[in-house]
Amino acid sequence: MxxxxxxxxxxxxxxxxxxxxxxxxxxxxxxxxxxxxxxxxxxxxxxxxxxxxxxxxxxxxxxxxxxxxxxKAEPVLTVQAETPLALLQAAYHLGNRHVPLEITSAYLRLSPDPVLRDLLQHRGLQITEEMQPFQPEMGAYGHSH
Known part of the structure; x- marks a missing residue:
């Protein structure tokens, strides 16, 4: 049925x-x-x-x-930083790439991508591979990319 x-x-x-x-x-x-x-x-x-x-x-x-x-839990990269500014800067760089991104005050979360992982590691951020529910931001006009 x-x-x-x-x-x-x-x-x-x-x-x-x-x-x-x-x-x-x-x-x-x-x-x-x-x-x-x-x-x-x-x-x-x-x-x-x-x-x-x-x-x-x-x-x-x-x-x-x-x-x-x-x-549903899915593979994600969870990004944390030692300072709020470092996390904001990471969000800025990922946003410039139009990456679907979950943003909280403690972490960023995105779908796994080796190029973006390298970029974030180069910036000194801590990255954890996890299986978690992913709630990306809707975007300024209420829709996603």
Whole structure:
């Protein structure tokens, strides 16, 4: 059986969630896609073009089924610095390269890339390879690259 999710609930007030759908950061940028669930069910997304899903979003089908989006752990580089200025400078250089980037006051997170890893190491930053949920910034106009 398949479920087609057509709307994101902007003011989710509770109620039954039938299942969760774990998606990577890249998968959360797809507004039209087919996903195969571990239980064999098929989920289709038919959302407005340009929709970018976030961890915790609740989607609903026309018949009222609800699915919650969960950020799936994926390979990432987590970057830390000894000073806030060094972390800001790294964010600046990565931003100039239009790299999807998760920004916090304690770390930056990006998809693995050997060239960017070398750049960051050259700047004296600490880089850890991890499997973590990736929440890149949406961008100034509310969409991702």
């Amino acid at each position: 398949a479920v087609t999710l057509t709307q994101r609930l902007t003011a989710y007030a509770g109620g039954a969630i039938q299942q969760t759908l774990s998606l990577t950061a890249e998968e959360r940028t797809r507004s039209r896609h087919r996903f195969d669930m571990p239980d064999g069910q098929v989920v289709f997304l038919q959302l407005p073009r340009g929709t970018v899903l976030q961890n915790g979003d609740v989607l609903q089908s026309d018949d009222g089924q609800r699915v919650q989006i969960i950020s």
